[in-house]
Amino acid sequence: MELQEINQQLKETRVELLGILTGLSGDQLNQQKDLNSWSISQVCQHLYITEELYIVAIKKGLRSKEESYIENKPVESLLDRSKKLEAPDIAKPTDEFLEYQEIIEKLNNSRQKLLELLNTVEDPSVLSRRHFTHPVFKEMLLMDWLKSLYLHEQRHIKQIKEIIDGL
Numbered sequence: 001m002e003l004q005e006i007n008q009q010l011k012e013t014r015v016e017l018l019g020i021l022t023g024l025s026g027d028q029l030n031q032q033k034d035l036n037s038w039s040i041s042q043v044c045q046h047l048y049i050t051e052e053l054y055i056v057a058i059k060k061g062l063r064s065k066e067e068s069y070i071e072n073k074p075v076e077s078l079l080d081r082s083k084k085l086e087a088p089d090i091a092k093p094t095d096e097f098l099e100y101q102e103i104i105e106k107l108n109n110s111r112q113k114l115l116e117l118l119n120t121v122e123d124p125s126v127l128s129r130r131h132f133t134h135p136v137f138k139e140m141l142l143m144d145w146l147k148s149l150y151l152h153e154q155r156h157i158k159q160i161k162e163i164i165d166g167l
Contacts, residue, residue, distance in 0.1 A: 001143065001147060002124070003118065003121075003124040003127060003143075003146070006143070006146045006147055006150070007115075007118070009147075009150040010111070010114075010146075010149065010150045010153075013150045013153045013154055013157070014107070014111060014153070016157055017044075017047075017107070017153060017157055017160070018104065018107070020157065020160055020161065020164070021040070021044070021100065021103065021104070021160075024040065024100060024164075025100075026097070026099050026100065028040065028164075028167055029041040029044075029098065029099075029100060029103065030097050030098065031167060033163065033166055037163075038093060038159075038163075039163070040160050040163050040164070041093075041097070041098045041103060042093035042094075042095075043093075043156050043159055043160055043163070044098075044103045044106075044107060045093035045094065045096075045098070045103075045106075046087060046091055046092065046093050046156065047107065047110075047152075047153055047156055048106045048107050048109070048110040049090075049091050049092075049093070049110075050087075050091050050149075050152060051110035051111065051113075051114055051149065052110050052113065053090065053091060054114070054145055054146075054149050055110075055113055055114055055117055057132045057133075057134070057145060058117060058127075058132070058142050058145055058146070059117065060132055061130045061131055061132035061142045061145070062121070062126065062130060062142065064130050064131075064132075066130075067129050067130075068129055068130055068131040068139075068141060070131050070139050070140065070141055072141065072143075072144055073134075073137040073140050073141075073144045073148075075137065075140075075144050075147050075148035075151055076151060078148060078151040078152050078154075078155050079151055079154060079155055079158075081155060081158055081159065085136060088135045114149075118146075126142075127141070127142040127143040127146065128141055128142075128143045129141075130142050132145065134148070
């Protein structure tokens with residue numbers, strides 16, 4: 001998959017997410033089904049925290065000068081919500097009550113940082129030749145990191161839709 005295609009998927013996925021969030025009240029955004037479930041606000045916190053962590057990981061991977069000969073990972077498995085994944089502590093949201101505008105700003109901010117990083121990559125093929133360790137997939141090419149970012153967001157869009165259906 002080319003960087004251009006990934007950028008398009010990132011954009012389309014984010015447009016879908018923002019469309020779903022439009023018009024939700026602060027109560028709807030912050031309501032939890034139970035103490036073990038995340039609110040929509042917390043899912044969004046997790047998404048922008050994760051995006052910021054991905055930026056750090058991709059930067060570290062790009063700093064490496066060593067060629068990586070790693071197979072592509074089955075990142076599409078992220079779309080299977082029947083397989084429960086535990087977010088690493090560093091990517092878990094807080095209980096902070098967030099308003100719609102604040103959530104949107106944080107999502108836009110993390111995406112802006114990601115796009116700025118990607119715009120600095122002179123030779124996009126380097127993303128298929130460098131890797132960094134991922135918490136779920138272990139050693140993973142940077143291109144797969146990017147692919148997993150929009151798939152991860154699509155996974156959580158499904159979760160948000162489930163939360164909305166339960167409101």
